[in-house]
Structure formats: structure tokens, C-alpha cells
Amino acid sequence: MKARELSVREELLKGLWRENPVLVQVLGMCPSLAVTNTAPNALAMGVATFFVLVGSSFLVSSLRKVIPKPVRISTYIVIIATFVTIADLVLQAFVPGIHKELGAFISLIVVNCVILGRQEAFASRHGIRLAVADAVGMGAGFTFALFLLGATREILGNGTLFGVSLFGPNFEPWVVMILPPGGFLMLGAILLVFGAWKARAAARAKAAAVEPLRKAAA
Amino acid sequence: MSGHLLWIFLGAMVVNNFTLSYFLGLCPFFGVSGRLDTAFRLGLANIFVLVITSACAWALDRFILPYAPYLKLISFILVIASVVQFVEMAIKKLSPALFRALGIFLPLITTNCAILGLALFQTNRGYGFLEGIVFAIGAGAGLTLALVLMAGIRVEVELSDVPAAARGTAIQLLIAGILSLAFMGFAGLLGAG
Numbered sequence: 001m002k003a004r005e006l007s008v009r010e011e012l013l014k015g016l017w018r019e020n021p022v023l024v025q026v027l028g029m030c031p032s033l034a035v036t037n038t039a040p041n042a043l044a045m046g047v048a049t050f051f052v053l054v055g056s057s058f059l060v061s062s063l064r065k066v067i068p069k070p071v072r073i074s075t076y077i078v079i080i081a082t083f084v085t086i087a088d089l090v091l092q093a094f095v096p097g098i099h100k101e102l103g104a105f106i107s108l109i110v111v112n113c114v115i116l117g118r119q120e121a122f123a124s125r126h127g128i129r130l131a132v133a134d135a136v137g138m139g140a141g142f143t144f145a146l147f148l149l150g151a152t153r154e155i156l157g158n159g160t161l162f163g164v165s166l167f168g169p170n171f172e173p174w175v176v177m178i179l180p181p182g183g184f185l186m187l188g189a190i191l192l193v194f195g196a197w198k199a200r201a202a203a204r205a206k207a208a209a210v211e212p213l214r215k216a217a218a
Numbered sequence: 219m220s221g222h223l224l225w226i227f228l229g230a231m232v233v234n235n236f237t238l239s240y241f242l243g244l245c246p247f248f249g250v251s252g253r254l255d256t257a258f259r260l261g262l263a264n265i266f267v268l269v270i271t272s273a274c275a276w277a278l279d280r281f282i283l284p285y286a287p288y289l290k291l292i293s294f295i296l297v298i299a300s301v302v303q304f305v306e307m308a309i310k311k312l313s314p315a316l317f318r319a320l321g322i323f324l325p326l327i328t329t330n331c332a333i334l335g336l337a338l339f340q341t342n343r344g345y346g347f348l349e350g351i352v353f354a355i356g357a358g359a360g361l362t363l364a365l366v367l368m369a370g371i372r373v374e375v376e377l378s379d380v381p382a383a384a385r386g387t388a389i390q391l392l393i394a395g396i397l398s399l400a401f402m403g404f405a406g407l408l409g410a411g
Contacts, residue, residue, distance in 0.1 A: 026248075026387045027246075029241065029248075030241050030243070030244050030245075031241075031331075032303070033241040034240060034241040034242075073299075074296065074299055077295050077296070077299060078292060078295075078296065081291045082292065083293040084291060085288060085291050085292065089289070103342075104335060104339060104342060107290075107291050107334070107338055108331050108334060108335055108338070110291060110295055111295075111330065111331045111334050113245060141312075176399070179402065180238065180239040180240075180241065180402070181395045181396070181398035181399040181402065182395070183241065184391050184394040184397075184398055185391070185392060185395035187391075188387075188388050188389070188391030188394075188395060189388075191387055191388040191391060192392075194381055194390040195382075195383040195384065195385075195386070195388055196383035199382060199383055204265075
């Protein structure tokens with residue numbers, strides 16, 4: 001029982017950081033770049049994706065013994081599309097402003113590679129608890145990455161965060177950041193920082209592994 | 219009328235390029251753009267699927283969805299998945315070499331945002347049958363253009379000395395950003411029309 005507890009925790013955490021769907025696996029870029037021009041939009045998109053991911057993982061995992069193999073992908077897509085339709089209608093009812101700004105991109109959650117990928121790679125092969133843990137971790141990691149992108153783009157492109165002005169009237173906004181090229185450039189920059197940081201950590205780990213040997217030799 | 223169609227075509231191809239300004243179809247854009255000829259072929263396969271999708275989406279929107287609007291997403295995605303399956307079988311039969319070259323990315327056209335995006339944009343904007351087809355061809359041509367441009371640039375990048383941290387996706391994203399900036403220059407075209 002203890003081993004199982006441990007792995008639930010493991011599945012939860014890996015999506016947040018070590019296997020973050022956007023920052024490490026670079027999946028699901030279509031929605032993550034298109035709607036992350038402001039922090040609220042990014043957050044709404046992240047939460048909607050989170051809901052769809054957790055819902056579909058739960059359903060796929062509980063139906064995994066019933067779904068016939070040859071038509072599994074189509075089945076997953078129908079399940080995902082159902083949850084996306086729910087998310088779409090709920091957003092339309094409660095936050096019509098954001099729903100209008102996100103437009104067709106809410107519906108496009110259906111074709112987010114992250115969601116289908118998790119169903120095929122994880123939910124269809126594991127029990128409900130693990131599948132939901134995996135989905136929660138991945139969904140949270142996705143939301144985190146989206147929020148990071150959205151917040152930086154809004155701060156640089158508009159000088160605001162959640163509509164609150166940060167720098168006063170003298171700030172000249174980098175308009176390009178809230179336009180489409182800004183999405184590519186920002187994600188590129190974030191991945192660059194991430195890559196540099198990972199390379200440094202790897203180098204340090206290597207140095208730490210070599211150090212005792214060197215001491216022993218001396 | 220023909221002028222109107224021309225603007226739909228140009229608008230979808232360069233001004234609002236699906237890949238570079240709507241971020242649709244990014245998976246193949248980064249995944250298959252390693253080689254020029256594969257990129258071009260995938261672009262053609264995309265145009266084909268887009269045109270069929272456009273016709274199907276129009277028919278669904280016209281005849282079925284008025285009775286069950288909440289089925290829009292599910293019916294679109296199912297039709298697209300079946301169409302792609304059909305195209306995959308046809309290509310496997312007709313050109314095994316092309317089938318091998320496209321590899322996993324052909325079935326992945328199903329989860330290509332561009333296909334579903336086209337169906338959704340087309341119905342949201344209320345395009346008719348002919349407008350939809352022209353829109354699909356324009357969007358497909360735009361995707362092909364972006365793919366081929368990206369593949370051409372990546373061939374050069376392979377030969378240059380990129381800093382270790384930027385290798386892989388980061389440099390590709392930065393290139394895409396610059397390409398996207400360049401395509402913004404076309405925005406004036408529509409204003410003039």
C-alpha cells in the first residue's frame with residue numbers, strides 16, 4: 001500500500017516540473033501560444049484544459065477494459081470532445097467576456113496533444129487513482145506554464161498584470177509581445193532559460209559526482 | 219465576387235497565416251520541418267484533408283447542426299478523424315514511399331489543430347460552400363508555405379553554430395517568432411483591399 005501512495009505522489013509531481021508538458025515536452029503549443037497574450041486569458045485556458053484533462057483521464061481509465069483497442073483513439077476523442085463542450089458552455093455562461101476573447105480556441109482544446117497523449121500513454125493503462133493523479137499533475141503543470149507565458153507577455157506587452165498597471169505612465173509597452181510573434185519569442189526565451197538552467201544543473205551534478213573521486217585520488 | 223474569394227484566399231494564406239498568426243498546426247510545423255521534401259508533401263496532404271474537411275463541415279453545419287447545435291464539436295472531430303483515416307488508407311495503397319515518408323504525422327493530422335480550426339472558423343464566419351473551399355485551399359497553401367520556409371531555414375541552422383542551450387526547440391521557436399514578425403508585414407494587404 002505504501003508503494004502505491006508513493007507513486008500517486010510521484011505521478012502528481014512529475015507533470016508539474018520534471019515532465020512539464022509545455023516547458024519540457026513542448027506539447028500543446030497551439031492553444032498555449034494563441035491565447036496567452038494576457039494573464040487572465042491564459043489562466044482561463046489553463047483551468048479549462050485542466051478540467052478536460054482530469055475528466056477525460058478519469059473516464060478513460062474507468063472504461064479502459066471496455067473500450068475496444070482498434071477504435072480507442074476515436075473513443076478518446078469523443079470523450080474529450082464531450083468534456084470540451086461542457087467547458088465551452090460553462091465558460092460561455094459564467095465568464096462571457098473571456099469566452100469571447102478565447103473564441104474558437106476553447107473548442108480547439110480537443111486537439112491539444114497533451115490531452116490525447118496522456119490518455120494513450122497513461123490513463124488507458126493505469127487505475128483510476130493513478131490516472132487522475134497523473135492528469136492533475138499534468139493539468140497543473142500546463143496551467144502553470146500557460147500562466148507564466150501569459151503573465152510575462154502581459155507585463156512586457158501591456159505594462160500590466162491582471163489589468164493592474166505596474167510601471168506607471170512612463171513605461172513604453174513592447175507591443176509585439178501581445179501580438180502573435182511575441183508568443184513564439186516568449187516561449188523560445190523561456191525554453192532558452194530553462195535549457196541553460198538544466199545544462200548548468202547537469203554540469204554541477206557531474207562535478208559533484210567527480211569531486212569525491214578527485215579527493216580520494218589526492 | 220471573385221475579388222471577395224481572392225481576399226479570402228490571400229487572407230488565409232499570408233495575412234492571417236494559420237501557423238504563424240493563429241498558431242494552428244504547430245506540431246507538424248516543428249516536427250516535420252526537418253527536411254524540405256517531406257515538409258512539402260505533408261503540406262500537400264494537409265491541403266487535401268483541409269478541402270475535404272471544409273466540404274464536410276459545410277454539409278454538417280447546413281443540414282444537421284441546426285437540429286443539434288451542441289453536437290458541433292463532436293461531429294466535426296469524428297468526421298475529420300474518418301476523413302484522415304480514409305486519406306491514410308488511400309496513400310498507403312497508392313504511394314507506399316510517401317506513406318513511409320510521412321510516417322506518424324499522417325494520423326496526427328487528426329489532432330492537427332489547423333483542420334478543426336478551419337472547420338470552426340469557417341462556420342463561425344458563416345462561409346458558404348465555395349468560400350469554404352477557397353478558404354481551405356488558402357489555409358493549406360499558407361501551412362505549406364510556412365512548413366517549407368521553416369524547413370529551408372532549419373537546413374541552414376543545422377550548419378551553423380547555435381549555443382548549446384538554444385539547440386532544439388528554443389531556436390526553432392525564436393525563428394518562428396521572426397517569421398511571424400515578417401508575416402505581420404502582410405497585414406497592410408487586407409486594409410488596402
